[in-house]
Amino acid sequence: MNFELTNEQQMLQDSVARFIQDNYDLESRAKSAASKSGFSQDHWQTMADLGWLGLGFDEADGGFGGGHVDIMLLMEQFGKGLVLEPLLASVILGGGALKRGACAELKTEILPGLIDGSRQLALAYAEEQAHFDLHDVITTARSKDDGFIINGHKSMVLHAGTADQIVVSARTSGGQIDENGISLFLIDADAEGVKRENFPTVDGLQACEVTLKDVIVGSNRLLGELDDGFAILNNVATDAILALSAEAVGAMEILYKDTVEYTQQREQFGHPLADFQVMQHRMVEMFMEYEQCKSLLYRATMEAAQGSATTQRTVHALKHLVGKSGIFIAENAVQLHGGMGMTEELRIGHYLKRMIVIDAQFGNADYHLQKFAA
Amino acid sequence: MDIELGSEDLAFREDVRGFFAENAYKAGEDYNVWRLEWFKKAAQMGGWDVPKWSKEFGGPGWTPTQHYIWEQETATATLPWDMPFGIGMVAPIIMAYGNEEQQKRFLPDIRARKVNWCQGYSEPGAGSDLAALKTKAVLSEDGTHYTVNGTKIWTTMAQIADWIFCLTRTDDSGIKQEGITFLLFPMKQKGIEVKPIITLGGAHSVNMVYFTDVSVPVENRIGEEGKGWTYAKGLLQHERTGLAGISRSIVALEKLKEQASSVKRGNGSLMDEPSFRAKVAELEIDLMASEYTELRSLASASAGSAPGPESSILKLKGTEIQQRIAKLTVEAGGIYSAAWGRGVGHKFAKAGMGGYLASRAFTIYGGASEVQKDVIAKNVLGLKRSTT
Ligand SMILES: Cc1cc2nc3c(=O)[nH]c(=O)nc-3n(C[C@H](O)[C@H](O)[C@H](O)COP(=O)(O)OP(=O)(O)OC[C@H]3O[C@@H](n4cnc5c(N)ncnc54)[C@H](O)[C@@H]3O)c2cc1C
Numbered sequence: 180m181n182f183e184l185t186n187e188q189q190m191l192q193d194s195v196a197r198f199i200q201d202n203y204d205l206e207s208r209a210k211s212a213a214s215k216s217g218f219s220q221d222h223w224q225t226m227a228d229l230g231w232l233g234l235g236f237d238e239a240d241g242g243f244g245g246g247h248v249d250i251m252l253l254m255e256q257f258g259k260g261l262v263l264e265p266l267l268a269s270v271i272l273g274g275g276a277l278k279r280g281a282c283a284e285l286k287t288e289i290l291p292g293l294i295d296g297s298r299q300l301a302l303a304y305a306e307e308q309a310h311f312d313l314h315d316v317i318t319t320a321r322s323k324d325d326g327f328i329i330n331g332h333k334s335m336v337l338h339a340g341t342a343d344q345i346v347v348s349a350r351t352s353g354g355q356i357d358e359n360g361i362s363l364f365l366i367d368a369d370a371e372g373v374k375r376e377n378f379p380t381v382d383g384l385q386a387c388e389v390t391l392k393d394v395i396v397g398s399n400r401l402l403g404e405l406d407d408g409f410a411i412l413n414n415v416a417t418d419a420i421l422a423l424s425a426e427a428v429g430a431m432e433i434l435y436k437d438t439v440e441y442t443q444q445r446e447q448f449g450h451p452l453a454d455f456q457v458m459q460h461r462m463v464e465m466f467m468e469y470e471q472c473k474s475l476l477y478r479a480t481m482e483a484a485q486g487s488a489t490t491q492r493t494v495h496a497l498k499h500l501v502g503k504s505g506i507f508i509a510e511n512a513v514q515l516h517g518g519m520g521m522t523e524e525l526r527i528g529h530y531l532k533r534m535i536v537i538d539a540q541f542g543n544a545d546y547h548l549q550k551f552a553a
Numbered sequence: 554m555d556i557e558l559g560s561e562d563l564a565f566r567e568d569v570r571g572f573f574a575e576n577a578y579k580a581g582e583d584y585n586v587w588r589l590e591w592f593k594k595a596a597q598m599g600g601w602d603v604p605k606w607s608k609e610f611g612g613p614g615w616t617p618t619q620h621y622i623w624e625q626e627t628a629t630a631t632l633p634w635d636m637p638f639g640i641g642m643v644a645p646i647i648m649a650y651g652n653e654e655q656q657k658r659f660l661p662d663i664r665a666r667k668v669n670w671c672q673g674y675s676e677p678g679a680g681s682d683l684a685a686l687k688t689k690a691v692l693s694e695d696g697t698h699y700t701v702n703g704t705k706i707w708t709t710m711a712q713i714a715d716w717i718f719c720l721t722r723t724d725d726s727g728i729k730q731e732g733i734t735f736l737l738f739p740m741k742q743k744g745i746e747v748k749p750i751i752t753l754g755g756a757h758s759v760n761m762v763y764f765t766d767v768s769v770p771v772e773n774r775i776g777e778e779g780k781g782w783t784y785a786k787g788l789l790q791h792e793r794t795g796l797a798g799i800s801r802s803i804v805a806l807e808k809l810k811e812q813a814s815s816v817k818r819g820n821g822s823l824m825d826e827p828s829f830r831a832k833v834a835e836l837e838i839d840l841m842a843s844e845y846t847e848l849r850s851l852a853s854a855s856a857g858s859a860p861g862p863e864s865s866i867l868k869l870k871g872t873e874i875q876q877r878i879a880k881l882t883v884e885a886g887g888i889y890s891a892a893w894g895r896g897v898g899h900k901f902a903k904a905g906m907g908g909y910l911a912s913r914a915f916t917i918y919g920g921a922s923e924v925q926k927d928v929i930a931k932n933v934l935g936l937k938r939s940t941t
Contacts, residue, residue, distance in 0.1 A: 307898045308817050310887050334898055335888045356819065381754070381893040381906050388897060447682040457923050506880075513913050517680050517921060518707050518759075521752045521914050528753040528910075535883060535909070536891045543884060545828050 182477065188252055191245075194229060195256035203260030205526050208383070211263050216341045217385040218263040227296025232270050235418075236278055241291050247484040250418075251425040251476065258429025261526075261533055263384060265299060268338035271422050273300025275415040276346040276363055280402025285365070289344070301342035301368070303333035303389050304412060311542040313348070313412050314358045318391065320349035327351075327364065327401070329372075329394040339387035340377035342368045347391065352406050363408035365400045366391075382533040420494050420541050421480055424501045427537045428473050430530045431505060434512040435465040437527060441516055458515060465511055468504035475500050495551040502544030505534040558618065566622045572598060573630040588633035592666055603640060603664055610648050610660065617851040624847075628800035636710060638670035639663040643718045646735070650776040650784045659737070671714035671740070673705040673762060674785065681924045683720070684729040684782060688764065690721035690736060692771070692778070699723075699736060699774070701744075701767040707918070711747045711760040714740045720785055723778050735781035738769045753910040789920065796919045797871025799843045805878050806836055812901040813885045823885055836877055843870050862933045869925055872915035879905075879912035 184192065202222060211219040226232055234249045236242020250271070257266070274293050277286065277300070292298030309315035318331025329349050339345055345368050353360025366373065372394040375387040403411050439462055442453035452458050479497040482490045509531035513520035520527050538544060558566070576594055578587050595601035599613050604623055606612030615623070644663050647655055662668045679686040688703025701721055711717070717740050724732030740747075744767040749757045776784055810833060816823040823829050850864035882905040883890045889898030896903040916922040930936045 305888060307889075310816065310818055310823070335892065378895045378897070379893045380891045381910075382891065386892065446678075447680060447685070449682075455923075457926075510913065514916060514922070517917055518675070518914075521917065523751045523753060523755065531913070532753070532910070535906075539883075539886075539888045539891055543887070545826075545884070549826075549828065 184248075184252070188248060191249060192252045192256065195231070195253055196259075198225070198229075199256050199260035199262070203262065205529065208261060208263065212379075212383040217338075217379070217383075218265060218341075222262075223264045224296050226264060226266065227294065232266065232296055233294035235270060235274065236290060236294060240278060240286055241294055247418075247421060247480045250422055251480045254422045254425035255429040258426035258431075258533075259433050261383070261430070261529055265301075265338035265341065267419065267422055267426075268301050269293065269299045269342070271418050272302035272337070272415060273342070273344070273346050275418050276302060276402055276411055277365070279411045279414060280363055280408070281365070282399070285399065285402075289365070292343075298344070299338070299342045301336055301339040301345045301387075302415065303336040303339065303345050303347045304416075305334045305336070306332065307334050308355075311546045312356065313416060314361060314409055315356050316348055316350045316361050317355055318347065318349045320351050320362060320364060320396075322351070322398075323395075326395060326397040329364065329366065329391045329396060331391050333389040333391070336375075336387045336389050338385055339368065339375055339389055340385055344368055345373075345389065346402065347389075348408055348412055358409045360406045361408040361412065362405050363402040363411060364396050365402060366394055366396050370394055370396075380536060382536040383529070384536075416541050417483065417491065417494050420498045421476075421483060423537050423540055424472070424476050424479070424497050427501045427505045427534060428469070428476050430533055430537075431465075431469040431472060431508050434508050434527065434530050435462065435469050438462055438465065438512045438515050441519075445517075452515070461511055461515060465508045468508055472497075472501050472504050492551060495547040497547075498542060499544045499547040499551060502538035502547070506531075506538060506544075509534040558622075562618050562622060565619055566626065568598075569623060569626045572601070573626060573632075578631060578633075589666065591633045592664075596664070603644075605641065606644065607648070610644075610656075611664065617848065620851055621848055624800040628804040635666065636669060638672050638710070638714075638718075639666070639668065642672060643670050643737070646718070646775060646784055646787070649787060650735075654772070655775070668715045669710065669713055671708050671711045671717050673708055673711075673717045673719035675707045676704060677706050681921055683785075684733065686720055686722060686733065688719070688721045690723050690734055690769070692723065697771055699734075699769045699771065701736070701738075701764045701769055703764050705762040705764075707750070707759045708747075708762045709759055711740065711762050712749065712757070716740060717762070718775075720781050730782045732779050733781040733785070734778050735775040735784050736769050737773045737775065738767065742767065744768070753913065754907050756907075756911065796915070797843070797847065797867040798875055799840065799847050799867075799871055802871065802874050802878060803840050803844070805875075806833065806840060809833065809878055809882055809885065812882065812899070815901075816885055816887070816899055829881075829885070832877075832881055836874060836881070839870065839874055843867070843874065846870070862929075865925075865929045865933055868919060869922055869929075872922070875915055876912045879909040883909045 230243050231253055233242040234245035234253060238244045270293065277289055281289065289298065293300060304313055306315065306317055308317065318329065318333065320327040320329045329347060331349065333347060336345065344365050347364050347366055348361055349364060350360055351362040368375065372392040374390040377385055377387050380386050402408065439453070442458055443451050445452050475497045479490065479493040482493050512527050513531055516525065516527055519525055522528065576591050592602040600606065600611050601613060603612050604615065604620065608614035640663060644660060647659050674683055676686050676688060688701065688705065690699040690701045692699055716737060719736050719738065721734050721736055722732055723734040726732065744765045746763040748761040750759045750761060751757055752759060810824060813823040813829060818826055846863050847867060850867060882901065886899050886902030886905045889902035890906050892902065893906065
């Protein structure tokens with residue numbers, strides 16, 4: 180049992196923290212969010228140059244062979260800055276599907292660009308009727324000649340607007356909600372028949388509605404075995420939940436610390452707000468929830484790193500707690516800031532928005548509680 | 554005790570329904586013309602344009618049951634938009650503490666919705682501790698006018714307001730609740746600057762308001778100099794009971810049920826999911842109780858007694874319920890609630906997030922919840938605090 184970071188991990192944490200510190204004030208973030216791509220191309224390149232985009236890939240694939248712990252450290256710091264760059268969408272989602280499913284040739288074609296920042300991926304898994312179920316898929320892929328023809332509609336595809344390629348889940352056999360019969364394909368984002376409608380999300384990121392009409396894809400672009408895409412998708416979702424939870428834990432830390440600081444400065448009734456017992460107890464509760472989330476994050480991350488059989492269940496627990504506690508902490512941070520907490524000018528509200536979106540991604544607190552209890 | 558509506562009450566309800574149906578907005582109509590016409594017709598019904606005003610000032614003089622019926626019916630009907638600041642907030646003060654001349658001067662325009670008002674209470678240093686306000690009003694030597702200097706914050710709709718009712722400090726030698734003076738003055742005049750504050754989700758409803766040597770005739774002072782705090786406190790009570798919005802929440806919950814039923818889950822809908830259902834049921838139970846808390850409060854108010862202890866919890870409970878409904882709406886929208894300014898997936902998801910973000914202010918304005926609880930502890934339970 181050891182919670183100490185290795186020297187490399189410590190260096191990674193420090194360098195990400197420094198990057199956030201130096202680059203991610205609210206104003207610069209707003210500027211990047213308002214740009215066409217919705218994030219800073221310069222930051223993206225820096226992240227690639229510092230090796231962060233390759234952390235999750237084996238050395239054989241051109242990556243840096245980092246593990247779950249490294250990604251956790253990275254994402255926790257990203258959460259503190261409310262980072263906009265599409266690391267989750269491109270590397271953890273798109274790249275996660277590729278590293279698990281692509282043949283050697285396809286990896287050689289795609290991964291180097293993904294890791295050096297010149298190529299961006301996205302993952303189109305959600306459909307309107309599916310709520311949070313990854314296996315509820317109507318989009319179809321029919322085999323034709325030496326490939327497939329894809330038709331359907333994918334929703335809320337994170338950062339698809341700037342992606343070069345999109346990994347798409349489609350039904351190749353079985354019924355609408357069967358886990359079997361789902362296959363993953365890598366399509367070009369500007370292929371004929373692909374329509375992307377880009378829009379902002381409430382937390383300042385971007386997503387697309389993606390319509391696929393008779394999109395032709397070669398069979399060499401099938402990821403994993405035919406009909407067997409769900410297992411890959413599920414593992415990618417596990418990684419995504421771990422990454423999002425780390426981000427949420429970073430955001431929680433900012434929220435409770437900002438609140439502790441603000442209430443010590445703001446005076447009403449001749450006392451700092453932090454003198455009032457009601458305030459103190461509430462902040463203690465926020466702090467407790469944060470620590471509990473961090474503990475469960477460590478537990479889930481280390482189980483995943485070891486490939487433990489209980490990982491899936493612990494990840495359900497984690498996403499439940501992070502969703503519930505994250506919103507509790509964020510809502511109370513706003514409340515304890517009073518009117519100031521409601522302004523766009525203070526960062527508190529921006530963390531609340533992010534927390535709400537994190538809860539809604541890959542299944543909310545309720546959804547994972549049910550999965551855990553099942 | 555009896556909950557049966559009598560035949561007179563049933564007839565009243567029919568009248569109200571009939572009136573709403575007859576005067577509903579019709580597509581294509583000029584909205585502003587319709588709005589003013591609606592209030593005129595409501596006035597002809599005998600004060601229906603100002604339901605909460607007393608009979609003396611032209612209100613309908615309803616029984617608590619009639620008020621309750623009105624509340625219920627307005628929650629589902631589409632009424633013209635109305636701001637609370639004139640009709641609901643400054644008018645009761647003018648009635649209670651203004652002189653006859655002020656009543657004649659201000660009430661008719663308020664009633665006709667000709668003048669928009671805003672509330673200038675909070676200041677950067679005076680939020681929950683409102684009595685700490687510093688905006689200074691100095692009476693001229695000849696006693697004809699005040700000169701006002703200072704800064705207000707969070708002033709809702711100051712950007713469109715014609716008039717402001719404002720708490721100012723005329724004396725800071727004694728305890729802070731004394732020396733506060735209640736002034737009314739026009740917003741569109743020299744020395745007043747309004748700067749927007751953007752709240753979560755990008756809305757502009759609140760403002761900073763700066764006063765530099767604003768001149769206010771002494772005739773615009775309500776009541777006595779230095780007594781403004783007493784007047785304002787009476788008003789805050791009005792504001793708070795008005796913020797509970799129980800009837801509106803009942804309607805909102807029904808809407809949420811419909812929305813959740815439209816979200817497919819497996820073979821059923823989100824409404825079939827036990828955990829979601831349970832949260833909706835909890836809200837429904839809270840609303841059943843709150844509806845009767847409101848009725849009890851209404852009954853004791855109309856019996857002429859001071860608002861009973863039950864009224865003190867209405868703002869707390871009501872706003873908490875509104876927030877829970879807003880949050881469940883976001884939850885029902887799932888990932889689609891995240892799409893901003895654009896309908897994606899479920900139709901209702903687009904409005905849900907904005908509603909949720911705005912709802913976070915409900916437990917902050919009109920007395921933040923923590924402070925409200927302090928007030929109840931002190932005034933209702935009679936508790937003392939040994940430390941801060
Ligand atoms: C959307 C919106 C609209 C508004 N509209 C208007 C308007 O039109 N006109 C107007 O005058 N004002 C308006 N307000 C201001 C509103 O009344 C104040 O925000 C409110 O009184 C709280 O003050 P504050 O924001 O300064 O918070 P603070 O007083 O700084 O309070 C911050 C936190 O500390 C807590 N706290 C404070 N004192 C204590 C205590 N003694 N014990 C325990 N906890 C305590 C509060 O509960 C809160 O959680 C509006 C506010 C908002 C957000």
